[in-house]
Each structure stands twice: as C-alpha cells, then as structure tokens.
Amino acid sequence: MDIEEVKRRAGPREFSPKDDLPEEYRKAATRMIQFHANSEIMGAYLERPFIREAPSLDRKLACSAKVQDEIGHGQLLYRAAESLGLKTRDEMLDELANGEGKFLNCFHYPMESWVETPMIAFFVDGAAMRRQATLKRTSWEPYAHAMDKVCFEEGFHVKHGEAILHELMTGSKKEQEMTQEAFEVWWPRIIQFFGPTNDKSTHHGFASEVGLKQMGNDELRTAFLNAYIPKAEKYGLEIPDEPRIRKNDDGTYEVVEEDLDWDEFFTIAKNDYDGSHQQINGRQKAQEAVDWVREVLDEHEAREFGSTQQQAAD
C-alpha cells in the first residue's frame, strides 16, 4: 500500500497487521503509541509513592489498583506498538530508561504531597481521557482496541481522583488551603498537557491525514476546559489569574498563550527538565536493579526453547 492509498482509506480501525503498510505510517504510529505507553509507565512511576501515603485502607487499595491498571495499559499499548513491526517492547523500555523515550509533560514533575494526587488522578487523567476517547477511532486497529479497555478503566481513575479532591476540599481548612496551593502549581501544567495552540508540529498534520489522530489539540483543550473549569469551581478551587482564560461568546474558553512557560514545556519535551532527569533516572535505576532477574528469565527461556527444539528433532 502506498501513502496515498493510506490517506484515502484512513478511517476508524481501518488498518491491522494484515495490511502491508508503508514505513512512514508505521513510524508515525509507533512514535505515537510508544509515547502513550511510556506515559502510562511514567504516570505509574509518579504515583507509586502515594500507595504508601494513602490515609485509609480503602484508599490504599484503590491507589495500588490504579498504579497496577496503568502498568497494564502500558503492557497493552507496547503490544499495540510492537504490532507495527518496528520496535520490540524491550527496546522501547530501554529507550525510556536511557532518556530517549518521550512521555507526557505532567509526568516530569515529581510529586511531594498527597494533596497533589487529584491533580494527576482527576485533572490530568480527565484530560487524558478526552484524548483517549477519540483514539477509539484511530486507524491502527490494535491501538483502538487497546483504547477500549484503557478508557473503561480510566473512568474509574477519574472517579477516584474526584473523590480524593472532594475529600480534601470538604476537609479541614488546612487541607483545603494545601489543595488550592497544589492546584495553582499544577494548573498551568495541566493546560499545557494539550500542547501549544495552533500547533504547527509536522507530526500532527500527518498523523491526522492517516487517521491516527482524530481530534486536534485545540479542540481537545477547549472541550477539557469547558468540562473541568466548572468542576474545579464546584469543589471550591479558585482558578488562578494566570494563565488568563477568556470566555468566548459561545461559552467556550480560550487560553492566553503567552502566560504559559513554553521554554519549560519544550525543555520537558526534550527530557531535559530537572524533574525529567529525576523521574527518568529513578525509574532507570529500578529497572537496572532487576536486570539480573531478566537475565535468569532469558537463560530459562533459552534452555526451554533449546530442549523443545531437540524434542522436535527427536
């Protein structure tokens, strides 16, 4: 299939491993799905300390289950990326460990306090869910298929995050103040989740043309703000003055770009922010500490495989 035919046929769940797809499509799809899978892993890495921090038994269980879900999503997504035939999962995990693998901006900021957990579990996951829902119609069928399960579980995560936010904002005055402070720190990052407006990124255009991306960043950001500004206010959070957000006549919101720190955003996109180093290196160290187990598993597999071969020969 040539690229023109791909663009002509591009529609929801149109292409699968049975199709002979051009390298350009495979590369774009791999890049996008690998980014998504990496983000699941790094999100889980960011949240894992809060399994321990959770202030009730039920919440601890929920936090452990959420982190586990994210790892499960990573597993599904790496499989969907592998099915494009360009990279193996181990290669992608190694790229993530050595700092080549890219992932969502919000997961480059280390978290220190429990009051920050809803910033991820409610706002960032809520934002991610908007994007993911559109990806059920992506053109790479294994990716769309993975999204069915991911979206289903993300629904629970957002409820979990919302419940924590509700708890904090109906808690003591101190809890409310701490949560508001955390919100002010996280709010610009959350808005940047969708990237700069009128994104001129070359990847974006192509990904839309071949049906990998289903909705632009601007539309997604607007939809998110429409839904989440009222929710934040409902829980008693005050929307910070900056970045300025203008309400249009049609009720939609628009962000004043220049109020956001795009140098920081692009430093993060290069994995070069202080927090990026901290998160990536921390996870790399954890991955390397169990290298020995994977070596043992490989030896085990080689042995099993060897003996199967021999049996077949017999």
Added chain:
Amino acid sequence: MAVKESLPAPDELTDEQQEAVEHLLYRLADDEFVVAERYTEWQVRSPTLESDLALANIAQDELGHARLWYDLLEDFGYTESELVWERDPSEWRHSTLVEQPFAEGDWADAIVRSYLYDQAEYIRLEALEESSYPRIRDRIQKIIQEEDYHREHAENWMSRLAEEKQGLERLQTAFDRLFPYALTLFAPTDEDVEDRIDELGLRSDPLDVMREEWLDVVVPFFEDLGVSVDDAELPEQYDVHHSEFDLPEHVGRDQSHTDAWFDLQEEFTHTYQKLDRHEANRIMKDPDEA
C-alpha cells in the same frame, strides 16, 4: 479435633474470650497489612510488566484480607483509625518477617518471603476453617481460595530462579536472611492467651503443630531446589515452646520490632499525620454487606 461449641456474638464474649479473639485477629490482620505494604514497593519496580501486575494483585489480595480481619476487630468497638492509623507502632503484632525492608532489586527476597509467608498462611487458615468463632469461620473460604494462587506464584518463581546459578545464589542469600524471621510467624503473642485460643477452639491446631507442618513442607522444597538449609537453626522437633536460640532478637508477635518497622510505620501514617486526620474514610462497602 472435634469441633468446639461456637462462641457467642462479639458483644456477648467474656473478657477472657474477647482477649483471645483479639490476639488471634491481630496476628492475622497485622501480618496481612504489613506484608502488603512491603509488596507494594515492587509496583513499577518489578523485573517485567507481567510480574509487576502479578505482585500488585497479591498485595491487593493481602490488603483486602487485612481489611476483613480489621473489620472483625471493629466488632469490639475499635475504629480503623485506632486499629491502623493511630495505633502505637510498638503495639503491633505482625511477625518480623513481613516488616523487613527489601534491598533494591532483591526480587529473590520478595519471592522467598512470599513463599515462606504464604505456606504458613495457608496452614493457619486451614486451622481456622472450623473455628469456634463464627465471624472468623465465615470469612475463611474466600481468603483461602486466593492464597492458592499466591503459593503457586511463589513456587513457580522459585523453580525458575533456582535453575540458574545466579538465581540460586540469590535464593540462598534470601533464605539465610529471612528464615529466622519466618520462624516468628509461629511465635506466641502471649503464652497464656495462645493456650486459651486453642482451648476455646478458635483454631484447630496449636502453633507448634502448625510450625512442624510448615517445616515439613518448606524444608524439603528448598532442599529440592538446591537451597541449603544446613545453616538454618531449625527448632527441635516437638519442642512445644520456642527457645531463645531459634528466634531473632525481635519477634513481632510479642510487640518487639526491628527499626525498619518504625520507619515504615512513620511513612505510611505520614499523610494521615500531616493532614491532622482523625478518621479514615471508607469508600468500599462494609464486608458484611458486600
């Protein structure tokens, strides 16, 4: 052993009966809570994505069991806050096996620990199947079913690791360090109260009998894998009480703990303390309604 007559409802127990039930429940609940707390350290740190998911499952099972046992302590009027979040760390009764910290990347420790723990757990749950305390008896079946999977998981991993030289060495090191602590799983909280637990028929086997049963399972299993138990200080056969020699300095059951426990307790109560919480919020259904 014949089934003893059932004990009455929680609010109708004599003080002595209640004390026995409480000791038994603290053994169960504290072990499950703390072992789970340690297992969760492996989340996003396990050797593969698959093993990450599996250990997270086990941690959540154990946390769920802790929740079921603490719930029975709540029958006596305690709250979750009193039982978990505000209880003095020097009052906990879990075995010191489960509070040990993991060295980074020491997956063999996680596997050996869970093997030693889950085998003991299975034996003690079996001894509760015909407990004279109906509230305990009623919760055993669900828990025992989940434990089958845990034992299988640990056994599979041990077999795989033992096949390679590096893995076997790691298993040996973990065994040597953990085994003395594992013996504390069968240590008494208080000799008199443990005797009363047996007399009341709360469990069908006393601690020393369960310990023998456990040794008969775990020792041959390690030896078959090539892990030497020669250096382990095995308790003398049919020794009713643990002698001082067999056990490490800190036993746990008697509320003596290693430093690692006090650090761990400080960590998991950190948010609760920092936010000045006075209660633990419930989000799931009460086990009696579920």
